Amino acid sequence: xxxxxxxxxxxxxxxxxxxxxxxxxxxxxxxxxxxxxxxxxxxxxxxxxxxxxxxxxxxxxxxxxxxxxxxxxxxxxxxxxxxxxxxxxxxxxxxxxxxxxxxxxxxxxxxxxxxxxxxxxxxxxxxxxxxxxxxxxxxxxxxxxxxxxxxxxxxxxxxxxxxxxxxxxxxxxxxxxxxxxxxxxxxxxxxxxxxxxxxxxxxxxxxxxxxxxxxxxxxxxxxxxxxxxxxxxxxxxxxxxxxxxxxxxxxxxxxxxxxxxxxxxxxxxxxxxxxxxxxxxxxxxxxxxxxxxxxxxxxxxxxxxxxxxxxxxxxxxxxxxxxxxx
Amino acid sequence: xxxxxxxxxxxxxxxxxxxxxxxxxxxxxxxxxxxxxxxxxxxxxxxxxxxxxxxxxxxxxxxxxxxxxxxxxxxxxxxxxxxxxxxxxxxxxxxxxxxxxxxxxxxxxxxxxxxxxxxxxxxxxxxxxxxxxxxxxxxxxxxxxxxxxxxxxxxxxxxxxxxxxxxxxxxxxxxxxxxxxxxxxxxxxxxxxxxxxxxxxxxxxxxxxxxxxxxxxxxxxxxxxxxxxxxxxxxxxxxxxxxxxxxxxxxxxxxxxxxxxxxxxxxxxxxxxxxxxxxxxxxxxxxxxxxxxxxxxxxxxxxxxxxxxxxxxxxxxxxxxxxxxx
Numbered sequence: 178x179x180x181x182x183x184x185x186x187x188x189x190x191x192x193x194x195x196x197x198x199x200x201x202x203x204x205x206x207x208x209x210x211x212x213x214x215x216x217x218x219x220x221x222x223x224x225x226x227x228x229x230x231x232x233x234x235x236x237x238x239x240x241x242x243x244x245x246x247x248x249x250x251x252x253x254x255x256x257x258x259x260x261x262x263x264x265x266x267x268x269x270x271x272x273x274x275x276x277x278x279x280x281x282x283x284x285x286x287x288x289x290x291x292x293x294x295x296x297x298x299x300x301x302x303x304x305x306x307x308x309x310x311x312x313x314x315x316x317x318x319x320x321x322x323x324x325x326x327x328x329x330x331x332x333x334x335x336x337x338x339x340x341x342x343x344x345x346x347x348x349x350x351x352x353x354x355x356x357x358x359x360x361x362x363x364x365x366x367x368x369x370x371x372x373x374x375x376x377x378x379x380x381x382x383x384x385x386x387x388x389x390x391x392x393x394x395x396x397x398x399x400x401x402x403x404x405x406x407x408x409x410x411x412x413x414x415x416x417x418x419x420x421x422x423x424x425x426x427x428x429x430x431x432x433x434x435x436x437x438x439x440x441x442x443x444x445x446x447x448x449x450x451x452x453x454x455x456x457x458x459x460x461x462x463x464x465x466x467x468x469x470x471x472x473x474x475x476x477x478x479x480x481x482x483x484x485x486x487x488x489x490x491x492x493x494x495x496x497x498x499x500x501x502x503x
Numbered sequence: 504x505x506x507x508x509x510x511x512x513x514x515x516x517x518x519x520x521x522x523x524x525x526x527x528x529x530x531x532x533x534x535x536x537x538x539x540x541x542x543x544x545x546x547x548x549x550x551x552x553x554x555x556x557x558x559x560x561x562x563x564x565x566x567x568x569x570x571x572x573x574x575x576x577x578x579x580x581x582x583x584x585x586x587x588x589x590x591x592x593x594x595x596x597x598x599x600x601x602x603x604x605x606x607x608x609x610x611x612x613x614x615x616x617x618x619x620x621x622x623x624x625x626x627x628x629x630x631x632x633x634x635x636x637x638x639x640x641x642x643x644x645x646x647x648x649x650x651x652x653x654x655x656x657x658x659x660x661x662x663x664x665x666x667x668x669x670x671x672x673x674x675x676x677x678x679x680x681x682x683x684x685x686x687x688x689x690x691x692x693x694x695x696x697x698x699x700x701x702x703x704x705x706x707x708x709x710x711x712x713x714x715x716x717x718x719x720x721x722x723x724x725x726x727x728x729x730x731x732x733x734x735x736x737x738x739x740x741x742x743x744x745x746x747x748x749x750x751x752x753x754x755x756x757x758x759x760x761x762x763x764x765x766x767x768x769x770x771x772x773x774x775x776x777x778x779x780x781x782x783x784x785x786x787x788x789x790x791x792x793x794x795x796x797x798x799x800x801x802x803x804x805x806x807x808x809x810x811x812x813x814x815x816x817x818x819x820x821x822x823x824x825x826x827x828x829x
Binding site: 187208212220221225228229230255258262376377378397401408411 | 724
């Protein structure tokens with residue numbers, strides 16, 4: 178099991194605080210609280226092996242949704258996490274720079290596979306690396322690095338056999354920041370997550386776009402039928418539903434602003450974030466975290482940066498959050 | 504993409520024969536045609552990250568269903584195929600003997616990872632191997648090797664750091680053949696597939712049982728949240744439903760006997776199989792395959808053994824199959 182701290186583990190929260198009578202308000206992840214409605218699923222999607230033609234349709238819907246070229250090599254996996262686990266095998270033993278602080282699994286997975294993985298605070302410090310990994314917009318602080326800068330970095334890395342990994346887990350709420358339009362370019366590997374923006378993290382669906390050589394290797398390692406039939410069907414529907422996506426982007430943006438206001442009104446300092454979560458600082462963050470936990474509201478602490486907390490969007494739980502903040 | 508031939512690809516069948524007006528009768532896999540009914544799924548299972556406590560419940564249900572010790576190390580994956588892809592990393596570069604002919608992915612995956620993988624016709628020929636892989640009961644011929652023999656082999660391999668991989672993909676229909684009761688024993692790694700017996704191949708759920716050392720490594724490579732929330736919930740329900748399992752075993756056994764009778768009545772020779780499929784020989788197997796395909800009935804040919812065909816159970820399609828066989 179992973180030793181990286183994560184949000185979203187309600188059993189652990191219950192072990193600490195007990196089960197709240199009104200249920201958990203889980204703000205410990207960056208998952209859209211109003212998920213894409215599960216469409217009716219053909220029973221054949223559960224029964225049969227996943228079908229190649231349906232998978233192809235999913236990949237095409239993803240390319241279109243992300244604004245990637247129609248011929249950009251792309252592979253789907255049962256969750257972005259499994260792709261993150263496989264990436265180190267693309268460059269065994271590489272010198273890796275991870276732009277941090279960021280999502281902890283990147284460093285953990287490269288290190289576990291024997292890479293020399295260093296977390297760096299700026300791209301300048303990454304100059305000697307063969308592989309550069311960054312999350313854009315970043316989790317948890319929402320930092321965005323411009324596309325021009327990223328593509329130049331990918332070109333530079335490609336020229337010496339290296340790789341730029343851009344984890345766009347939250348790019349649906351910042352589409353202008355995405356480099357998906359350049360997918361297929363040498364030296365560039367893009368990760369996309371389905372579950373966060375579409376609010377369906379349980380479904381496990383992640384995608385990678387890159388060069389033919391890299392994507393073919395990932396596909397071979399995943400093997401045939403890596404994505405479940407129901408996930409393929411839900412993915413096709415959601416990735417093709419531009420109306421829902423546009424409305425959701427607007428709603429998330431408004432809700433994130435509302436969350437920021439609520440938190441700053443309660444003595445937090447805004448430290449960034451995205452349309453799916455906010456990072457805030459508070460001199461007594463640990464005490465607030467515990468008080469919220471007792472009230473059945475789970476937020477994300479950072480053991481090594483104890484003044485910070487990350488809040489996901491409360492959906493219809495704004496009033497409850499406001500009451501618990503006092 | 505895998506180069507191993509498989510059943511179940513309806514798009515490929517349609518490219519060859521067109522789409523049958525009455526729909527496909529797909530007998531090209533070993534999947535139970537009458538699946539476990541999908542229970543109502545808590546929307547939270549789609550929305551949230553898969554929860555550790557629910558995964559734990561799934562693993563316990565699997566241990567009980569398979570007759571494994573309650574403390575047997577076990578890991579769940581999104582399909583057995585992904586486990587087969589990972590196994591070679593447990594013994595990099597090993598000399599591997601695969602008892603064949605059998606499911607093609609085993610040899611393909613070990614070879615792809617740089618192992619020296621030889622298909623052998625008997626366990627005697629496997630004496631020098633560090634890893635022995637076999638499917639029990641075997642696909643496609645249903646050959647069963649007795650538990651005593653297997654456990655002695657596992658002990659022998661363990662004594663020299665080796666590993667016996669027993670793929671029990673079809674063991675639900677031959678429970679007496681399973682070595683799951685010995686799970687945890689050094690040198691023994693057992694694979695179990697959820698989709699075939701429960702008729703839910705689209706869900707992608709596979710399990711491995713073995714020693715703590717092997718299972719921990721597989722779990723680390725899969726990472727957290729490898730199994731989707733809906734698959735966890737359906738798996739818990741189905742693996743715990745002993746009544747459905749017993750009825751299904753009886754029905755499958757009766758249907759397999761009925762299928763054998765139908766095929767031998769039509770000039771096929773029975774070459775073995777399990778309660779989920781039958782392997783038969785026919786001097787004009789290629790012609791029969793094509794005739795069935797034109798009638799919308801897909802069966803599994805074996806390019807390197809052209810006189811053989813494998814038939815899955817037709818469910819409520821016996822009359823249609825009989826008519827097509829002429």
